[in-house]
Amino acid sequence: MSTPTLQRAPEPSPAPSDRDAESRASRPSDGGRRGGAGGRMLVLAVLALLGVAVLALVHVSQGTASVDLGAVWRAITGSGTSQADAVLIDSRLPRLVAGLVVGCALGASGAALQSVSRNVLASPDTLAVNAGAYLAVVAVAAFGISLPALPAGATAFIGGLIAAGIVLGLSRAGSGPIRLVLAGSALTLAFSGLSGMLILLRAQETTGLFAWGNGSLAQIGMQAVNQLAPVALLALIGLLVLGRRLDILALGDDGAAVVGVSPRGTRSIAVVLAVLLAAVAVTIAGPIGFVGLCAPAIVRLLGARVPGLLRHRAFIPASAVAGVLVVLGADVLLRAVFGAQAGVAVPTGIVTTVVGAVVLVVLAYRSRDSGSTSSSTAFARVRSRRAFVITLIVAVVGVIVATIAAVLLGDARLLLGDVANWVTGNAGRIVTFVLDSRMPRVVAALLAGAALAVAGTVVQAVSRNPLAEPGILGVVGGAGVGAVGILTAVPLASFWLVGGASLAGAALAAALVFGLAARRGLEQNRLVLIGVGVSAGASALVSLLIVLTDPYNGAKALVWLSGSTYGRTFPQVLPVLVALAVTLPILVTMRRRLDVIGLDADTPRLLGIRLGSTRLGLLSIAVVLTAAAVAAVGVIGFVGLVAPHAARALVGQRHVRVLPVAALLGAFLVCVADTIGRTVIAPAQIPVGLVTAVIGAPYFIWLLWRSRREG
Structure with missing residues (x-):
């Protein structure tokens, strides 16, 4: 099996001469069969150019009107005068030439990179x-x-x-x-x-x-x-x-x-x-x-x-x-x-992304897991019990303050007295309307943030990589395909139907990723790379569904794909609450296994832990939490990356401490992001997922730089 890294040429012998090193770099690897290799390269070149010519002819002939070779010749020579010739000159030939230039540019760019x-x-x-x-x-x-x-x-x-x-x-x-x-x-x-x-x-x-x-x-x-x-x-x-x-x-x-x-x-x-x-x-x-x-x-x-x-x-x-x-x-x-007709509206990049996702999955499936992925020092850092208690208290206070601010701020500003009157049923009509719509949004943000953070904690521990997050498992993309697919088929679908389709899509994507990565016991590098490929393919399918069904309303779809708490009700956030209530006790009982799995690949085996089945069980919990959060508020990025890593940096590597702190940090981050999105351009709103991306990006860049320096 081949590794997913470009193989290097043999290292030069000690103190080589300039001529020797240069000759080795330019010498064909098949030695005396240079002529045969040259002949095969010529045959490949002829076949490739013939393939380009055939595709070009087929390409230029596709359209709402038929085109003969005479029209193509008139277009090339500039002698066409009819309306069909004008369409060919202004639309089809430019599209063909654009394909030639773009394909050539991207192929060469990828080879160089x-x-x-x-x-x-x-x-x-x-x-x-x-x-x-x-x-x-x-x-x-x-x-x-x-x-x-x-x-x-x-x-x-x-x-x-x-x-x-x-x-x-x-x-x-x-x-x-x-x-x-x-x-x-x-x-x-x-x-x-x-x-x-x-x-x-x-x-x-x-x-x-x-x-x-x-x-x-x-x-x-x-x-x-x-x-x-x-x-x-x-x-x-x-x-x-x-x-x-x-x-x-x-x-x-x-x-x-x-x-x-x-x-x-x-x-x-x-x-x-x-x-x-x-x-x-x-x-x-x-x-x-x-x-x-x-x-x-x-x-x-x-x-x-x-x-x-x-x-x-x-x-x-x-x-x-x-x-x-x-x-x-x-x-x-x-x-x-x-x-x-649809070919005009559907972007070509959707097809190439699906094909590229398959190639990425195949390369990852055939790869060897080097086992070199190591944790950052945040995984090994030890914090005192006092530091944990102080962090926990600060996090709780931060969540309370963020919740109060989220309830009071927005397109209509309220006072604490208004909230007290609403709780007792004595609020006016306007205050009641505002809080009836705002309170479920705040609860949805808190619960979704906590669920994504806990899921990210599990994913980072299982993959032993502080740069991992739930989206790389393809779960978010699968949930998006399910939700957008049901909205396409049933435009007036209820929230529960959309949520069920989202959960089903997430489960199918997770099954695909886990099934392909199960070879050699869910090794982390293969798991992550296959997840990235499946996620990219799912995102392309979501875009395809949007463009085919509603190409002129991409903003509406973008809001859902970017994560939004708009229009949420208390029953709609119930699945997230249930998922947290069921999975958190399970994770607490498995906290020691999380600690051991996060260390390396050998220690769990020495302690008798069945690594493959344990990883599968933990990742299944992460899938449930992520799918529930996506069904409730759409796609929100970076929370599952930033919150767990920040929690480990604050309280150390023991998951009995990391899990509650990460949940609180995730709830705080999404709640603050949702408040910002509802406030800065009120009455218009920015989806919470876009705000978290903007907030999380600088932290992620700092994290990458720090881990590179430590490496």
């Missing part, structure tokens, strides 16, 4: 490059600024470069896939939260960006492609020129330094060029997901039979061609399945 990070799971998606570029474009549009293609591309480039710098800077090179994927996923969540907040707050200025945010090849004219295609070509040429240096860099930093290649300089240039390619793709078509992951993976599989294909001057262009095949193939499949 994987080589630089020495990680086959690196891509513009997993490094949050696409999310950063998208946020930059949305931020400009939110202020009513309309930019031409080149300035828009420059804006996307700056956003993507910042994101890549954060992720690569906070994850050590060669540190394995899990840290990079977790860092990129969490930063993507933060940037997506900011983008969603801007789209909701500036809905008129950002009309259409929700669908575009999933990646769409639809174009009006060739202006954007004509301006940005030369930029992509220059960046691609730059990577090809850098190809020999990237080959030498595969020898290791010491081997590269021996022959005069600067590892830091080479990586920096490669990252800049890769981000520039991704920015071009985002500017043209939005963030089309996982092409940068799939294309190099396809080439690497072929490279097992044609080793010369893995040399970067062949690997990068081959990945670019594979990216074109993936993008055009996804667009052709999209319009073949949903029809020409």
Whole structure:
């Protein structure tokens, strides 16, 4: 079985000469069969170009009106005069050329990022490059600024470069896939939260960006492609020129330094060029997901039979061609399945994300668990009983203060006397109306925050990773698919029907993740990576359901997907209360097992703990808590990441102390976020999930930096 890290070339022998090291970096691995390998590469190149040509012909023929070869020729030569020719020139050919440019750019970008990070799971998606570029474009549009293609591309480039710098800077090179994927996923969540907040707050200025945010090849004219295609070509040429240096860099930093290649300089240039390619793709078509992951993976599989294909001057262009095949193939499949009319509304990026999620799950399934994932010092830190008692008292007081503020503040400000009158039944009509709608929201925020925090505590202990959170298990995405699916089929569905569908979707997603990860006893790296893949695929399916059924009301769906307590009633928060009441006593009885499992993989076995079944039971509890919270308030991120880690930092690693403190911190965080969302732009509201993303992002970045320094 192969590991999920890019294999390095053999290390150079001691004190090699410059000529020896350079010859090893450029020597084909099949030695005397160079001619045979060259012949196979030629055959592959011909087949790939033939595949691109066939897909291009099929692609340009798809639409609401039939097109013959004569019309295509007239469009190419510019001699078309009919209305059908105009449609072909202004719509279909620009869409085809956009697919060619975007596929080429994302494939080459993914190949370069994987080589630089020495990680086959690196891509513009997993490094949050696409999310950063998208946020930059949305931020400009939110202020009513309309930019031409080149300035828009420059804006996307700056956003993507910042994101890549954060992720690569906070994850050590060669540190394995899990840290990079977790860092990129969490930063993507933060940037997506900011983008969603801007789209909701500036809905008129950002009309259409929700669908575009999933990646769409639809174009009006060739202006954007004509301006940005030369930029992509220059960046691609730059990577090809850098190809020999990237080959030498595969020898290791010491081997590269021996022959005069600067590892830091080479990586920096490669990252800049890769981000520039991704920015071009985002500017043209939005963030089309996982092409940068799939294309190099396809080439690497072929490279097992044609080793010369893995040399970067062949690997990068081959990945670019594979990216074109993936993008055009996804667009052709999209319009073949949903029809020409729906193909205009449904973003191509949804299909590529589903395919990329499958590739990520397959790579994770085939990987070996290195077992190197270790806890941060917060897991091993010991705190006194006095520190725990003081922390617990402060947390309780904080929750009480946050609850009082949440009850009093909002679009209508109240006094404590109004609340007292409401409790005794003596309040006026307006006060009664306000508190009847506000109190269930406050209770929902408190209970959902506590449930997510407890679920995150369990997930971090079982995965032995302080960067993990419930969303990585695919549970949140599965719950979203269930809820949006039932709302699509039954628009007037009751809360209980939506909640039941959400729970069913979460259970199915968890069963899929656990079933695939059960190999070798639910090893944590595989579990996390499979969960990330399933979560990405589920998110794409949710977007597909939204766009197919209500493409002009993305804001409504975004509110639910961003988490909201709006319109909640006391019966609707009852499932969360029941889930907490049932699971917390169970976790208290299993507290010692949580302590032991959080240490390492060997100690539980020495103590007679059945690691696989214990992990499965604990993760099932986390699934129930997460599904109940999502059914009640929608998708809320970062709570399950921030609250458990902060609790461990405050009271130590013993779960008998961590669980209550984490629950209180989670309740406090969501309650405060909900109050902010209801207050800052009242009477309008910001979904609580977007606020928690904005609050949690700085803490997460600090956490990553600290754990990198400790590592």
